[in-house]
Amino acid sequence: MSQTEQKLPILGLTTLMFTILSIVHTQLPAMAEEVAPEPNEEVAPEPNQEQEQLSAVDLYNRGVDKLEAGDYGGAVADFSDSLKLDPNDADSHYNRGYAYQNLGNQRAAVYDYTEAIKIKPDYQQAYINRGAAYLAWSKYKEAIADFDEVIKLSPKNEAALLSRGNAHHQLEDYEAALGDYEEVISHNAKNVMAYYQRGLTYNQLQQNEEALADYSEALQIQPTFAEAFHNRGITRFKLENIEEAITDLEKAAELYQQEGKTESYQSAMDAIKQIKEFSGS
Structure with a gap:
């Protein structure tokens, strides 16, 4: 929540602090290479599927399938079973961490x-994701x-x-x-989140002209960025550009509604109402 000048109503900026980091699980490990039996060696009959005990790799691969299906609880169970058989597999720990993170269990x-x-x-990705968990x-x-x-x-590394x-x-x-943020932009001038986050920081420093420029740049890159419209609207209000502020907030509300973000939609509509009451329009 960010407070405007004393005479103006208190309007909140919207943030996306913890939604920028994509958590990517590792790929399936290579399966063990089959070895042909020696001549005259008797080949044991294949066990029934129900009787066959799953290997660490089988459990790992099933856990990855469950991750991809969004079954994070099931993935945790499979990676846990895989780790009982192979406790020193870094990828199993990593992917179980990914599943826990999606379940909101940052400590685990x-x-x-x-x-x-x-x-x-x-x-590296384990460091990035652990950092993201610490952020949350x-x-x-x-x-x-x-x-x-x-x-x-x-x-x-932009992330x-x-x-x-x-x-x-x-x-x-x-x-x-x-x-x-400036380091990110120096490497990639099209990183929309760098402009958006820098805009938020400029708002905190009361450097609203700079914030306005960054939100506008973000919208040049991603024209349907609802949160950037929202924050640009609030910033324009702080700069006493009332009509443009309302236009931006109306666009933010429209996009939130399309995205099914009910609370964000209501927040934008509440801001519009407060601005109109303040300005007498």
Whole structure:
């Protein structure tokens, strides 16, 4: 929630702090290569499927299938069973962490990403996802430490830079946040979230002209970005551009409605009502 000047109604900016990081599970592992029997070697008959005990790889692959189907609880069970058979498999820990993260269990996700990193110390995606879990858990300093590790390994990693900027923003270290967003933009001038997040940071610094420019740039890249319309509308209101503020908020409300975001739609409509009451229009 961000407060405007004292004489104006209090209108909230909308944020997407924790929805920018795509969590990607690993691919299926290679299956063990079949070995042909030696001559004269008796080949045992294949067991019935019901009697066959699943291997760690079988359980892992079934867990991946459940991840792809959105069955995160079932995936946790399969990866847990796979880890009983092969406790040192980094990918099983990583994917179980991914499943826990989707279930909202950040503590369990952090545990599994940590185990994956112990086994595979250069596991960049595990660092990124553990950092994302720390962000959602409001452990911002720990998140920054993880993103620092990724950036050491991959200095141009946009996800790590952007997420570290978000953590700095949450700690109200706005100059550090701006530095991270600007680094992202220097590598990729079309990164829509870098402009959006930098706009939020400029709002916090009361640099509303700069915020307006960033939201406008984000909308040039992604014309259906409802949250950017919403925040540009609030920013225009702060700059006393009443008609343009209402137009942006109406567009945000329209897009929210199309996306089925009921609470966001109501927030935009409430802002429009407050602005109209304030301006007498």
